[in-house]
Amino acid sequence: MKIRMLPLAIASAMAAPGVVLAAGPTVYGKLNVAYGMSDVDYGYESIDPNSADRWELTSYDSRVGVSGDAAINDSLSAIYQIEWGVNVSDDSNEMSQRDRFVGLKGGFGTVRVGKFDTPLKKAQGKIDLFGDTSGDIKFVLVGENRVNNILQYSSPDMGGLQANVAFMPGEEYETETDGDAKDGPADAFSLSLTYTMDGIYAAVAHDSEVSSRAYESIGTDFDLDRTSAADMDVTRLVAVVNLDAFQVGALYQMAETSDADVDGDVEQDGYVLSASFKIDAVKLKAQWGASTISDNDADVDTDAELLALGADYGLSKQTNLYVHYTMASYERDTDGAEEQTADKLDFGIVHQF
DSSP states (O other): OHHHHHHHHHHHHHHSTTOOOTTOOEEEEEEEEEEEEEEEEOOOTTSSSSEEEEEEEEEOSOEEEEEEEEEEETTEEEEEEEEEEOOSSSSOOOOEEEEEEEEEEETTEEEEEEEEEOHHHHTTTTOOTTTTSTTOGGGTOSOOOEEEEEEEEEOOOBTTEEEEEEEEOOOOOOOSSOSSOOOSSOSEEEEEEEEEETTEEEEEEEEEEEEEOOEEEEOTTSSEEEOOOEEEEEEEEEEEEEETTEEEEEEEEEEEESOHHHHOOEEEEEEEEEEEEEETTEEEEEEEEEEEEEETTTTEEEEEEEEEEEEEEESSSSEEEEEEEEEEEEEEOSTTOOOEEEEEEEEEEEEEO
16 A cells, blocks of 8 residues: 555656755746836937836746755765756747855855855845845945855854855966966955845955956946956955844945056945835835946946835745836936936736746
8 A cells, every 4th residue: 555655756756846856956947927018218319319218027036956965974975056047938948057066064154165145245245125026236336246166165054154165266378478367366356245144134245356246237238238357356244134024235345447547537425215115925025226336437427226116926945026117317417418228017927836
C-alpha cells in the first residue's frame, strides 16, 4: 500500500510551489505584468511628436531561477543560484542574465562569487516600495548595480549587525599606450554595514570605482534615457522603521565620478522617502525621490524627481494585485531647456512561485 502511494506523494511534492526534493535545487520565479497607460512629454517643440501617450502591457523584471543549498558537512554548505530575466508580455525570446553565483556558507559567514547586486544596492533594504516597476528608485539614484566578476563576504548575524564586503577585479591588460590598466585584484569595491532589530533597519554603504549609469532625460524613443557608464564613488545612508501595519523609510546618498580626468567631473546628491500603511489585505503606499546631477565640466545641473502612489491587494501569499501611478520629471538648468515628464498608470498582477 505504501509503495502504491509513493508515486502520488512524489507528484504532489513536485506540484507544490517552492518544494525542494532531497538534495535537489529549488525552481522559483516571479511574474509581474501590468496593463497601463503612459504619457510622455519630451519637452522640446523641435521633436516631432513633442509628446505622446499609449496603452501598453509591460513585463516588469519577470524572472525564473534555480537555487540550492547543499550540505557538505554539519558546519559547511555549498550555495548556488542561476537566475534569468524573462519578458512575458512581448514576443522576445531572449533571457537576460540576473543574479548567478556559487559559494560557501557556514558559521564564519557566507562567501559568494559570480554576478549579483552590490552591497550598496542591497543596503536599500525594504525602503523601495515600488521596486521593479516604473517607480523604482533607480530612476533618480545611481548605485543600483548588478555587477559582473564580483567576490563577496557576508558576516554572520552579530546581534542584528551584518557586514558585507565585495570587490571586483578590472580584468584589463596593460598595453604600451595604456599604463594605467585596471589589472589588480580589487580595482573596485562595495561595502555595507546593516542593522536589523525589532522593526528597525539601518544601513551605511559605500561604492568605490563601481561602474554606474544615471537616468537624466527622456530619449527620442520616449523611454527614460541614461548617461554613459562611469566609475562612481557612492555613499548611501538608509533607515526604515516598521511598526506592524505602518512603515516609513528615508535614504540619502552622495555620489561623484571616481576619476574626473577620465569620466568627467560629475556629482549627484539624492533622497528617497517612502511610507506604507496596511489594512487587512490592502497596502497603501507612497514614495518620493529626487536628485541633482551636476556636470561641473559643463556647468550644467539636471534635477530629477519621481513620485509614486499605489495600492496593493494580496490575494494570497503568492499572488498580488496592484494599481500604481508614477510621475517622473527631468529638467536641465540650461537656456532653452524644457522640463521632460513621464507619467504612468498601471494595473498589475504579481505571482511568485
